[in-house]
Every structure is written in C-alpha cells, then in structure tokens.
Amino acid sequence: MxxxxxxxxxxxxxVLSALEILLQFEYKSVQTISNPNQISSFPNFSALDIILLDMNFSAGxxxxxxxxYWLREIKKKAPHISVIMMTAYGAINLAVEALKEGASDFILKPWNNERLLTTVKSAYELRKTQKEVVQLKEKETNLKQVINQNSNYIIGNSKALNRVLSLVQKVAKTDVNVLVTGENGTGKELIARELHKLSARQNEVFISVDMGSISENLFESELFGHVKxxxxxxKEDRAGKFEAANGGTLFLDEIGNLSLQMQAKLLSAIQNRVIVRVGSNKPIPIDIRLICATNCNLDKMVxxxxxxxxxxxxxxxxxVEVPPLRERENDILVLADFYLxxxxxxxxxxxxxINQQAQDKIMAYAWPGNVRELLHTMERAVILSEGNVLKPDDFLLESKGSISMENGPSTLEEMELIMISNALNKHDGNYSAAAEELGISRQTLYNKLKKTSK
Known part of the structure; x- marks a missing residue:
C-alpha cells in the first residue's frame, strides 16, 4: 500500500463509492467530498498528494x-498538488484547457479500472518528484544562507574606512566588475562580501577562489569544470567555480598571481560570459557578479x-582601495577591543x-600585517596572559624605544626619534608621560612613531 x-x-x-473501494486497497488514505462548496473550507490541501476532481457539478x-474554476482555486491553495480531472463528456479542447490550468491528467467516465490506477500512479510519481524539487530548492536556499553567513564584520568608524564603505554602497546595487586592492591583511574579502551582501544577488551564493593557490595544470578544471x-x-563530471557561482557573486582573490596564459583563459570567460568544461565542446552561459582582489600593483605589472x-x-x-590599518587610527583600539x-x-x-601603556604601544605600532596581524597579536596575547591585565610586554611588537644611532643623528627625523625613545625609556613606556615631557600631544607622538615604522 x-x-x-x-x-x-x-x-x-x-462514483465516490466506486473510487473509494478501488483506491483504498492501493493507497493509505482516501477521502471524498460530494459538494464542491466544501473545497473552500477543506482544512489542508497541502497535506494531500492527489485530487480526482469532477468537471461538472450542476445538472445539465x-x-x-x-x-x-475549482481547479484554479485548489492550485491557489496547493500549487504543487497533482489534480486529475474527470468528466463523462470528453473533448480534446477541454482536456487541453485543464492541462493548461495545471491539471496533471484527464480521465473519462466510465473509466477502465486498470487505466485509472495507472493514471493515479503516474500522478503520484509526479507529486513525489515535485515534493523532492521543492525540498531540494529549500535545501539550496538554506545552503546559500549558510555559505553566505560570515562571522567576520567590518569594524570601525574612521574616515578612511567610511570613505570605502560609502563607495561600496554606491557600487553594490550595480553589476559592474569591481577590483579591490590593498595590502595583505586589510580585509579585501570582507569588502567583497559586503558588496555581495548589499547587492541584488544577496540571496545567491558567494564563491571565493584563491587564485594564488591554483596550479596552472588545474586552472581550467577548477574554474570551468570538466567532464568525466x-x-x-x-572520474566524474564536475562543475567549476564559474558554474557554482552562477546567479551569484564570484570573488577571485590574488588575481595578480596568475600567469599570462591563465590570464588569457580567464579574460575569454569574463568577456564572453560563457565557459566550456574541460573535455567538452558545449558552451555554458554564466551569469555572475565578478569581484577581484590583489595586493599587487597591477598598473606597474601591465x-x-x-x-x-x-x-x-x-x-x-x-x-576600491582598502586602507591599511595605520591609516585607520580611530579603529585600531576598537578592533583590538573587539578581538579581545x-x-x-x-x-x-x-x-x-588592556592597560593604558599597552594601548599606547598598540596605537604607536605601524601594523604592517594590518587587521590580520592585529587579530593574531590579540589572540596570542590572550592565550599567553597570566593575569587580568594585558601589559605592553604581552604584545610582541617591534619596540620603538630601543632604536640606536651609532654615529649620531644625521637628520631631524632621527633626532626626534632619539628624543622620543629616551622619553619613553625614562617613563617606562608611558606614552602620555613621554608626550607631556616632549611638549607634544599623545596623538602627535603616535604619528611620529608610525612615520618612522613605515
């Protein structure tokens, strides 16, 4: 059964009795309705698999x-249900009209029992397939949501960062290709994800590809797919990253690391918006939003x-040029606190x-590894901490108070650096006290130290 x-x-x-007797030995649940007006108040059409619906109810x-009419009403309530129309008056145009309205099949009265059971079985298989399609679409939607979730946030409110985010908001709603540039560790992928999140494709997938990690031999297979x-x-057909991102956003990171040969193949796909799997001659159209990123100077490379x-x-x-952390002064301690x-x-x-002296040390450091370096520095400090307070010594950064000039200062900058170094040593790394002795603000002290560390 x-x-x-x-x-x-x-x-x-x-008719109801005959069908109930015929079907109850084949199917688990068979219900009947003799008055079509009961259709409107039927409790749950979505729980049904098949409906056998008469086409004429009024005498004559x-x-x-x-x-x-009732077929349309049922389809409004349960679009995916299989409906078989029944009539004693067979006409081709009537059958065609019913199929256009969403019926899955059409049977004539009086029916042949074997043929009716075959028709119902086919309708059930169709209903099963439709259920599976709906479930697959739900899984796909949930999977896209999981893929697009990102636990990292764009933290900060500095002018440099806000300028970038303002540009991102303007560009996100369009489908233009975007190149995100900046030093290592500045958060280029976060900017790419923000572009995706604010775009019309936000409910589709965001596929990230590290171009620097793909060997030349596997380049076409990884990006365009291959056939068995x-x-x-x-050993089997496989879709590439372009197909996987179809309808969504494709992020190609470290694009400056590609060889000229790989660049030529990539250009063709981007230009034509068509890819061909390795081993196939069938062109596959693609619809993607393309975002690329690099820390290289592509203009110089050209x-x-x-x-x-x-x-x-x-x-x-x-x-979109992502600013280095040293240009986001107001964000450094905000980020440090977030990671803490x-x-x-x-x-x-x-x-x-974090105590004040440690904060001063963090602020004065140039952060050549940018946000990524700050993240790892904070994690290391927390792991190795022994008390409740993180002090300057807990942060393994290049010291600015130990710089020496063996032959004496040769420039004004070197002289300033020696004076700052001496003041910091005298006050045990206390930047506020050192700045006060030097007659400058603490922010000026930070700026001067950062300038020397670049």
Whole structure:
C-alpha cells in the first residue's frame, strides 16, 4: 500500500463509492467530498498528494467550467498538488484547457479500472518528484544562507574606512566588475562580501577562489569544470567555480598571481560570459557578479608586461582601495577591543583588559600585517596572559624605544626619534608621560612613531 493521501471530489455518490473501494486497497488514505462548496473550507490541501476532481457539478451542464474554476482555486491553495480531472463528456479542447490550468491528467467516465490506477500512479510519481524539487530548492536556499553567513564584520568608524564603505554602497546595487586592492591583511574579502551582501544577488551564493593557490595544470578544471574522462583523475563530471557561482557573486582573490596564459583563459570567460568544461565542446552561459582582489600593483605589472592590459580593463570598472590599518587610527583600539572580547569568550579568560601603556604601544605600532596581524597579536596575547591585565610586554611588537644611532643623528627625523625613545625609556613606556615631557600631544607622538615604522 502506497503512503499517499487522495481526495475525490464528485457530486455523484456512486462514483465516490466506486473510487473509494478501488483506491483504498492501493493507497493509505482516501477521502471524498460530494459538494464542491466544501473545497473552500477543506482544512489542508497541502497535506494531500492527489485530487480526482469532477468537471461538472450542476445538472445539465457539461462545459467543464465548474471543474476548471475549482481547479484554479485548489492550485491557489496547493500549487504543487497533482489534480486529475474527470468528466463523462470528453473533448480534446477541454482536456487541453485543464492541462493548461495545471491539471496533471484527464480521465473519462466510465473509466477502465486498470487505466485509472495507472493514471493515479503516474500522478503520484509526479507529486513525489515535485515534493523532492521543492525540498531540494529549500535545501539550496538554506545552503546559500549558510555559505553566505560570515562571522567576520567590518569594524570601525574612521574616515578612511567610511570613505570605502560609502563607495561600496554606491557600487553594490550595480553589476559592474569591481577590483579591490590593498595590502595583505586589510580585509579585501570582507569588502567583497559586503558588496555581495548589499547587492541584488544577496540571496545567491558567494564563491571565493584563491587564485594564488591554483596550479596552472588545474586552472581550467577548477574554474570551468570538466567532464568525466577528460583527464586521468576526472572520474566524474564536475562543475567549476564559474558554474557554482552562477546567479551569484564570484570573488577571485590574488588575481595578480596568475600567469599570462591563465590570464588569457580567464579574460575569454569574463568577456564572453560563457565557459566550456574541460573535455567538452558545449558552451555554458554564466551569469555572475565578478569581484577581484590583489595586493599587487597591477598598473606597474601591465607596464612590466606581467599582466594583460585588456584583462585589467575588464576587471577594473570600479576600483576600491582598502586602507591599511595605520591609516585607520580611530579603529585600531576598537578592533583590538573587539578581538579581545572574541578571544576572551573563546578561551574562557573573563575579566581580561588592556592597560593604558599597552594601548599606547598598540596605537604607536605601524601594523604592517594590518587587521590580520592585529587579530593574531590579540589572540596570542590572550592565550599567553597570566593575569587580568594585558601589559605592553604581552604584545610582541617591534619596540620603538630601543632604536640606536651609532654615529649620531644625521637628520631631524632621527633626532626626534632619539628624543622620543629616551622619553619613553625614562617613563617606562608611558606614552602620555613621554608626550607631556616632549611638549607634544599623545596623538602627535603616535604619528611620529608610525612615520618612522613605515
């Protein structure tokens, strides 16, 4: 017996009885309705698998319009349900109209029992397939949401960062190609994800590809996919990153690391918006939002013959330059505090705080590794901390108070650096006290130290 729920709707009680007897030995649940007006108040159409619906209910009427009306009403309530229309008046145009309105099949009265059971079985298989499609779409939607979730946030409120975010908001709503540039560790992928999150494609996938990690031999397979047997390890058909990102956003990180040969293949795909899997001749159209990122100077690489100028034009409709952390002064301590709380929670070190001298040290450092370096520095400090207070010695950064000039200062900058170094040594790394002795503000002291560390 098939675990399916069937509803029969017909004003002829003899028809209802006959169908109920025929179907109850094949299907788990068979219900009947003799009055079509009960359709409006039926509790749960979505729980049904199949409906057998008569097309004429009023005496002397054989147009089928009543059945078509109720078919439309049922489909409004349960779009994916399989509905089989029944009539004693067979006409091709009526059957076609019913199928157009969403019916899955059409049977004539009186029916052949074997043929009716075959029709119902086919309708049930269709319903099963539709259920699976709906479930797959729900899984796909949930998977996209999981993929697009990112635990990292863009933290900060500095002018430099706000300028970038303002540009991102303007560009995100369009589909233009964006090139995100900046030093290592500045958060280029976060900017790319923000572009995706604010775009019309936000409910589709965001696929990130580290171009620097793809070998030249696997480049086409990784990006464009391959068919079974196209090379030794191609044991099954596989979609590439372009196909996986279809409808969504494709983020190509470290694009400056590609060889000229790989650049040519990439250019063709971007230009034509069509890819061909390795081992296949079938062109596959793609619809993606392309975002690329690099820490390289692509303009200089073009001049040096290391990067294709036509590819640069393609990926560089809009360029977003992510500022280094040293230019986001107001954000440094905000980020440090954010990561401190994150790692306090992760490693169970409640009550931990950073004292003023340590904050001064953090602010004065140039952060050549940018936000990524700050993250790792904070994690290391929290892990190795022994008390409730993080002090300057807990942060393993290059010291600015130990610089010596063996042959004496040769420039004004070197003289300033020696004076600052001496003041910091005298006051045990207390930046406020050192700045006061030097007659400058603490912010000026930070700026001077940062300038020397670049």
């Amino acid at each position: 098939v675990d399916a729920k069937i509803l029969v709707i017909d004003d002829n009680k003899s 009427v054989n147009t089928g319009n009543e059945g078509l 047997g196209s090379f030794t390890d191609a 001049s040096d013959g290391l990067f294709r100028e036509d590819l640069l034009y393609r990926i560089n409709t809009i360029r 709380n994150k790692f306090i929670s992760k490693y169970g070190k409640q009550g931990l705080r």
